[in-house]
Each structure stands twice: as structure tokens, then as C-alpha cells.
Amino acid sequence: LYLIFTIEPLRVMHVNVKTGQCAEVSVVRTPALSALHPREDEFRGHGGPALVPLPSGDLLGMARVQTGNLLYSHFFFTLRVSSKPSSSAPVIMSSVSPLLCFGSSRPGLCEVIQFVGGLHVDKEQLVITYGVNDCEPKVT
Numbered sequence: 001l002y003l004i005f006t007i008e009p010l011r012v013m014h015v016n017v018k019t020g021q022c023a024e025v026s027v028v029r030t031p032a033l034s035a036l037h038p039r040e041d042e043f044r045g046h047g048g049p050a051l052v053p054l055p056s057g058d059l060l061g062m063a064r065v066q067t068g069n070l071l072y073s074h075f076f077f078t079l080r081v082s083s084k085p086s087s088s089a090p091v092i093m094s095s096v097s098p099l100l101c102f103g104s105s106r107p108g109l110c111e112v113i114q115f116v117g118g119l120h121v122d123k124e125q126l127v128i129t130y131g132v133n134d135c136e137p138k139v140t
Contacts, residue, residue: 001014001015001017002014002015002025003015003022004047004051004061005022005024006045006047007033007045007046007047007063007077008029008030008033008045009027009028009029009030010026010027010028010029010030010079010091010092010093011024011026011027012024012025012026012027012090012091013025025090025091026089026090026091028089028091028092028093030077030092030093030096032093032095032096033045033093033096045063045064045065045066046063046064046065046066047061047063047064048061048062048063048064048074048115048116048117048119049061049062049116049117049118049119049129050118050119051079051119052119052120052121052126054078054121057080057081058078058079058080058094058095059078059079059081060076060077060078060119060121061076061077061078061079061119062074062075062076062077062116062119062128063075063077064114064115064116065099067099071110071112072101072112072113072114072115073099073100073101073110074099074100074101074102074114074116075096075097075098075099075100076096076097076100077093077095077096077097078093078094078095079091079092079093079094080092080094101114102114102130102132102138102140104132111132111133112133113132113133113134114130114131114132115130115131115134116128116129116130117129117130117131127139127140128140
């Protein structure tokens with residue numbers, strides 16, 4: 001079992017399911033995310049739903065970043081897992097989308113509080129489940 005502990009730097013942990021112990025297997029910075037954190041210690045990103053396998057072999061994920069006091073935006077990313085277990089960076093973030101948000105009932109505005117809970121590929125359509133204002137579920 002592997003989990004993403006942090007998005008930036010991308011920190012991947014291996015979890016021993018028998019003992020519960022975690023061991024870090026990869027820590028890599030993603031240059032495309034540098035615009036979201038002006039200082040090394042100042043990335044306000046959060047993980048999201050479970051990763052979805054893509055036909056290319058990459059894994060699709062979505063993360064959330066705080067872009068204001070209570071305003072959240074999201075971005076898609078893909079992870080590439082190295083076929084060489086001895087690699088110093090066995091997992092890298094291979095692509096990052098521009099920031100996006102889920103629109104509110106008021107045209108042109110984003111929901112202030114939003115959190116993606118699930119990703120699912122249904123044939124060729126991506127289904128996203130998310131919550132708004134910590135109280136309302138949505139599907140798109």
C-alpha cells in the first residue's frame with residue numbers, strides 16, 4: 001500500500017499493512033508547482049481523492065490548494081511510477097493542469113469552500129464527486 005503524504009514536495013510513503021509502519025520511498029519537487037508557493041516552506045496544498053489509473057500507465061489525481069483566506073482551487077496531476085525500483089525518484093509528478101474551481105450558483109464565481117472526494121473513469125467520461133461549503137454533496 002502506498003500513499004501520498006504531501007503534494008509538494010511529492011512525498012510517497014509505503015505502508016506495511018501488517019504492522020502499520022510507514023517508510024518514505026520518494027521525495028521529489030515539482031517545478032510546475034513552484035508558482036503556487038513563493039517560499040520553500042509555504043505550499044498550502046492538500047491531497048484529494050484516490051488516484052485513477054490511465055491507459056498510459058500514469059495515475060490521475062486531483063489536489064486542492066488554498067488560494068485565498070477561505071478560497072480553494074484544484075488542479076489535476078498525473079504521477080508516473082518508475083519501472084526501475086532502484087530509481088532515486090520512483091514516483092514523479094509528470095504533468096500538472098492549470099488551477100480550476102467549481103462554479104457556484106452565482107455565474108462567474110467559484111464555490112468558496114470545495115473539496116473533491118472522488119474520481120472515477122466511466123468509459124471515456126471522468127466523474128468527480130465533491131462537496132461545497134462543508135455541507136452539500138455534488139457530482140459532475
